Amino acid sequence: MRKARKEALLTAFPEVGQEARRTMAGRGADNFAVMLTQGRELFVRCFHRYSDGSLAERQRYVFAKDGCFRAGLADDGTWQVRREFREPVFHKSSYGYNYDDRYRLIGEDVWRESDMRYSMLDRYGGAAPLDYLHLYCRHPNIEYLMKQGYGGTIRDEAAWSCYCRSTIRVTLDPNIDCRSNDLLRMLGLTRTEFFALRGQEEHYDEYLLWRRQYPGTPPEELLLLARVFHSERGTAERFAAETGLRPARIARYLEAQGVTLRDYSDHIDLCRRLGYDMHDTALSLPHRFAVMHGRLAALAVYKESEAQREAFAAHLAEREALTFRDGALCVRQPRDLGEIVAEGRALCHCVGGYAKRHAEGRLHILFIRRIDAADEPFYTMELSTRGEIVQVRGSRNCAPTPEVAAFVEQYRGHITPLFEKRQKEGETHERDHRI
Secondary structure, X not given: OOHHHHHHHHOOOOOOOHHHHHHHXXXXXXXXXXXXXXOOEEEEEEEEEOOOOOEEEEEEEEEEOOEEEEEEEOOOOOEEEEXXXXXXXXXXXXXXXXXXXXXXXXXXXHHXXXXXXXXXXXXXXXXXXXXXXXXXXXXXXXXXXXXXXXXXHEEEEEEEOHHHOEEEEEEEOOOOOOOOOOHHHHHOOOHHHHHHOOOOHHHHHHHHHHHHHOOOOOHHHHHHHHHHHOOXXXXXXXXXXXXXXXXXXXXXXXXXXOOOHHHXXXXXXXXXXXXXXXXOHHHHOOOOHHHHHHHHHHHOOOOOOHHHHHHXXXXXXXXXXXXXXXXXXXXXXXXXXXXXXXXXXXXXOOHHHHHHHHHOOOOEEEEEEEOXXXXXXXXXXXXXXXXXXXXXXXXXXXXXXXXXXXXXXXXXXXXXXXXXXXXXXXXXXXXXXXX
């Protein structure tokens, strides 16, 4: 957009109507972006509402067929075109504010009557709609990506501006060739690949990764690897090395059996600990994975050394803080290592293999129980030393029920402040030690 046209548009901003002003009226700090049209251009006026209800206009934007720009207030109170285009900033200074620049759109359907009517803004689900329109002005052919299901190639990314303020930039996947208006050339796909990916466009990036890894491989096989292994090439190579099988064959098996990468990795570890050869397909590709996995977990009896028992006992007191109860459910810690092994046998999963690491304090194994049956295995939870809930598994590795999932979220809220406090105490201790 030429400089003269920008200067002319600065004086053409429409007035904000009464309906929009009523929407912005009220008490409490808030931010608004009002969309307006006058001719074919789309105008946006951004306001900050102070706690007392007064409004202050902070930024202005224009989006048109020949480009876009942002305007800000000069010291003399006039509007001036800014060189940098970014999402709006609503606070003049840091005093009394936490830099919350989130905003509400008012008149959000007005863009349909402007030069932005083909922008597919309604399909953009990110947090920076104005920067998305900025991207559209530079690359109008992103319309094709949105219409064909490749909206996932357009992403929000965190960026940092002055005063260490975090902002959002809308970026385009580097695999996309924006110089072309031909969709296949934009995506770098053949017609066969395009139709193979139809309905599975979310795997586009991963598909290209596997295509680079195994050039000449049929699209259906590459897509299978993308669905199962996603971008974990190292995991696929490790599975292939352990079993002597092609990654595609393993992927086909895992998908058919509904087995996660984590569970299959645990399966390999169990076989190694038991001294079994994973090149035997009866072990690497069992007819019923869950049954075989449960049997191996039951066979993996880990001997408790005196050192392990002492380590287990040393952590008992500190783990007491991880217990919890709410409603009909509770979380309790194991009383001894044997109870962890028994838990795995009862629920037919491999938690017994975690007993040694639990004893050493490298992770936490906790039991989710019904309060009226506190000794009856129900669900098992793995907690990292940083307080992250890694996994929650029931009988034969089943996922939590809605009731258990809701309870786990309550538990997460219970332990988060506990681990934040531990982290701060650890940082203070480390700093004092350095001094």
